[in-house]
Amino acid sequence: MIRFARPVLFLAALLPLAWLVFAVLTGRASANPAEDILLTTGIWSLRFLLASLAITPVRRITGWHRLIQYRRMLGLFAFFYAVLHVLSYIAFDRFFVLGEIWADVVKRPFITAGMTAFVLMIPLAVTSTRGWIQRLGRRWQLLHRLVYVSAVAGVLHFVWKVKVVIGEPVFYAVILAVLLGFRVVWRLRRSGAR
């Protein structure tokens, strides 16, 4: 069963995209398919990001150490959906007008946060290969702590985007807080034990 876990996870992670393509092509999307694409890719990027952050705490609590094999894939899917999300924003919302995109990034905190989350993902995706892991050694660990900043920026982006009912983004914020909370507690314990 474990043998098939990777390909199954891989295919499952493509399901949101498959559904989007299917819905848009067959007229099952809303009257505003661009919005469907933008929101679906955004939320799945965030979900994969949080899933990748959940691997370490779940391993430590359950002792299921093999989970580590899936962390990179989850992180890369977060990046994959973020790329689709940002591209659909650039094409559909801003119609490729670079000046407008820049104006959005500097003027609108929710876009600034989204851009921060996205830009920080780029070096992480690039250095996710075995070659880079070996080349960077201990610095790789340090570099990949940027994922915490990216996730915080991603959640902020979601919170600031919402109009009046912030229940859903707060739900994701709480999950992120718990995931980061584990790390803080472990770090405190370790330094306390010394």
Add this chain to the structure above:
Amino acid sequence: MLIKKRSDIRASDITDEALYLRRREFMRVAGGAALLAAAPPWLQACSAGAVDDTGAGAAAPAGQSPLSNYTPRVVATDEKLNTFDEITSYNNFYEFGLGKGDPQRYAGRMTTSPWTVKIDGHCNNPADYLLEDLIRPHQLEERIYRLRCVEAWSMVIPWIGIPLNEVIKRAEPTGKASFVAFETLQRPSEMPGLRQRSLNWPYVEGLRMDEAMHPLTILSVGLYGKTLMNQNGAPIRLVVPWKYGFKSIKSIVRISFVDRQPRTAWSEATPREYGFYSNVNPNVDHPRWSQARERRLPSLFARHTTQMFNGYGEEVASMYAGMDLKKYY
């Protein structure tokens, strides 16, 4: 139709409708059609499931009645109409939930008959009107308007309704009436969205008296030749085509003449983002997005340039002469 100048209504900015209808090339008065419809029996004409002759593609769904005696294309545009399906499946109506599909999914359970509209405040004829009595004395007209949502998407919709100013004149507002306030139905048993404290219910909106009297402002009771679907604000809603969509309040139960600028649901929820006027204005951004362009649904790309006052500037701009529209957004 001529709007009489009365001391109690600031009529100075109101265009004579007859003149105005002749003026614009995109507006076509359907000659003689009005004569055919001496007494619009708009509700008597009900026969559910009638054949759809509007090209909208579907027979009237249950609960919808065909409207026959309306003057076609009193105001029109050459732009492509959105389909009935688009107009009735993608809505903002938070009383039924926050999702764009929620109104279609949940609004069906709203009872719209009988329906009473309370007209009160500073006027000589305050009353509770049955919907039929409110509409029947007036000639229904088709008005094909652009609808520009504050969320930067737009549609083109063939509304059917009556000018709001005719209803206002019947109510005879007094000199104290300088604004008109509107209220949406608030019925928790039929509106699941009310449980969410998204807005301070009931939904309320308002217009300055001259805006309410403007010939482009209508009370709509139908679209595509049929009575409104619940998700579009049945049985009666406001349509103010030069303002962002949320000003066009749905499922109205009360119209009040007031002497002060009334509170409005969205400007109360987030005053920095939504003002009282909310005129379509490509030069004043929403804090979270630009209003310079819009996505004409169902297009993917937001490449449509947004026009000042949604393209109705020639008719309405004079009402705002001298006003700082960046301040009064």
